[in-house]
Amino acid sequence: MRGAGADLHVIGLQQGAALGIPVGLQFQNDLLEGQHGCELGPTPWQNTLAGVARPVAGKAAYPRKPLILRGFLAVSLPPRGKTNMTTQQLVLSLVLATMVFSVALELRVEDFRRVVRTPWAVLCGLIPQFILLPIGTWGATLLLDLPPNIEAAMILVAACPGGSLSNVVTHFGHGNTALSVSVSAVASIIALVATPFNFSWMIAANPATASWLRELAIDASGIWLSLVLLLAIPMTLGLLFSHKLPRLTERIRKPLGNLSLLALLLFIVAGLIKERQLLTLGLLPLLLIVVLHNASGLFFGWLTSVAMHVSTRDRRAVMIEGGMQNSGLALGIIAVQFHSDLGMVTLASLWGIWHIVSGMSLAYYWRSKDARSAH
Template sequence: MQSNFLTAVLLPLALFVIMLGMGLGLTLKDFKRIVTDPKPVLLGLFAQLVMLPLVGFLFASTFPLTPELAVGLMVLAACPGGPTSNMVTYLAKGNVALSITLTAISSLITIFTIPLVVNFSMQSFLGENVSLQLPFLQTVIQIAVITLIPVTLGMVLHHYAPAFAARVEKWVKWLSLFFLGLIIFGLLLKERANVLPFFLQVGWVTLALNIATMVLGYGLARLAKIDHKSTVAITSEVGIQNGTLAIAVASAPTLLNNPTMAIPAAIYSLLMFLTGAALASWASRKPVDSVADM
């Protein structure tokens, strides 16, 4: 699989399908939830947009990673949430509406925060004289195009053709998983000579990031006395990152155009299904009374 086909054709198509699928399940009520029930939404957004990058930076600074892989880890930490976290929340019997709300709102905000976090990371790990940077306005526009347009299209279909949107949504989810698998396969194939060293170097760090942010998300929700279903949603949203968007930012020709920086997100995207399944199994079996309001 040629890298130019992967990054120029397959990756944008995959992102379009994934974000379209998210839009098919969204309504304007999801965005209004921040006003009607602000506590879990604001807590979740704080954990996603502030705590997650801080934990990512701590891990990238502490563990022995090459500068490019450290930046790749930060790209991943700058892309919270995604349709996979919604699926995990559903399987874990959590508050799916809250999960979708957090994904939707964070997707809007990260259009502006991704270039800030990534450029700070490149200055920190690649040196002050690094020439590679994400131009803020251009990056904001590009990320908005590849995320907002398909999400808006999905919401329009949901509003005007709800029956059709409901039928299509499940197929779109499976198609998005197929595309994600192809992208990961293509990246690992291109870097096949380095896959094992990369996995040994960054695989356990991405796993640690995944587990640590899940634990911190759960702990914050419990301290704030959030109900069980919403706690599950926050745990999933904080712990499950948008790997496809991270891969796009790292490897797309018009953004960072650095396949090595996409490796942490590619490896993470494999591991998150294991941790997500573990979270779903644990949360769905845990008695609600034991994790309800403290």
Template sequence: MDDINQIPFNFDPRIGLIVGIMVGFLVFAVSLDLTWAKVMSVLKNPKAPIIGLLAQFGILPAIAFLAGLYLSDAASIALGLLLVTCCPGGALSNYLTGVAKGDVATSISMTTVSTLFSIVLTPVLFTFWASMNTSTLEVLQNISMDPQQVIISLLIMLVVPVTAGMLLRANRPHTANHIRGMVRLIAGIVFFVIVAMLIGSNFKSLALLAQVALFPVLFTFVFAVGLGWGIGWVVGLLAAERRAVAIEVAFQNVALAIGLGITFFPSLGGIVAVAILWGIVHLLLGSGLALGWSHIRIN
């Protein structure tokens, strides 16, 4: 599997910066929904969001670790699974929760709070779980990561957009509501074009990597959906809340994962390939799940 680990993606050096900025815009759009009042509301009625966040950050990365350990011999695939599952929820989950007749308030609260927590949790959890696997640890040790680049990337993709979104929401709520959809749409379109370019210029590499990455991605994604729904059922969440948690746990911010993969692991195509495949899987299967749930009445 050493050959698989060394399959590279072709990146224009400028793509990394552009992707980082676009990810920042997407995170900024999500953060426009985050207010301290909403955080306090979650703290006052925290059951569904806390259960979901524990599943998302506490259990799912462990499942991804096991999937990378036992379902693939390629360290780059294992690292890709960890990177995706250590990222916060994506904005698409809020829309699909509405389609699925789930509790949109729970979904939005999970997305925004997980985005806030991800500033610390994403790098910490990724490093922790990667160090638990000898093959992924070896890869990390052989990759030179500039601490300054790490800080700058986290600032661009997470810290600055989260802070800016919260400040704008707090001081100019009308403006935040007005531009929220537009910012998300523009960033999403540009990011989609960039991903399409990445796929087009690396189609052969992606096809080769998909042969060993698709099953681990499918397994982890399906497990994530079942995890969110199952934990919600065990603790007695309402059906609408279970649907929201199930979608939120499985729908990671693949834009962030792709951006981090391009920035820090340009020589390991498997990491970006997993993020792209996760995005395709959660778009297709997740949309199908949401549509299916939309036809099932909630008692």
């Protein structure tokens, strides 16, 4: 995919994916060859994923078309020349904006002032994302004998920043939400430079992936638009609402938070139920890689926060920021610049599923721990 059409797709994909919005599990056949005229050759992981592929008549050279796993991320390729969000993406964006608004109802401007007075904590949240996880991932790809496209996908995910969903998970886990929001905002801006830089040096420094080197084109307008619409506006409205209408805020805060969280979980469950027949044992090897990779991000967040002696609430925020990478942004880049390579798309999509599971599980553990300590 090249030229102006490809540029339009970059903008549309990154606007939909810049904050890693989770959506239902979806497999889309004919995505590349039918809609975009891209031909894919077989990859080393097609045999592993044979359980989710089906024969297509009339394709002697390539008897099985790849099914594109879009998993839990608001990333889809619009028709050629268009960048409109789908209805599903729009609904999920509204759900996420509502969740951010409900989180903001429990924050005060003073919370952000404390973050400004302690930039050390923000730096602590950025180190795992842009230094430790990329270096650790690069080292893992050198040690592990994995297919080059899988290693390239791991490197790309590690090079991406976190998304605003991490703010919601941090809040649910009684972490420092203001710190999480601040780190997410700063990380998204830094990512315009750091993501292409980290991806380039890691890919080039690994002999197995050197041929996968690309000059990543990250659309700045998409990042800014997502930050404004899905983070800045609902966060500001929530702060103003709680300041101007404290009594009403107290009445709606908990029900609104529970409702938005329930809506998010319903989307996830509905997607899993709808596509349950496609969840085969063939995905287990990739899922294991994703679980360990995600665990390393959480570990690097914990290690950094302990080394820098931040508070417990700050440590929780830093861990979530380190473990919830924006695999939605990674999927957008993969679709446009790597022709939706099956192995890369599958790994990035599984990241989108698992980091929600691991993040929410960790947050629930922290909540339970706090409840026990209170008694």
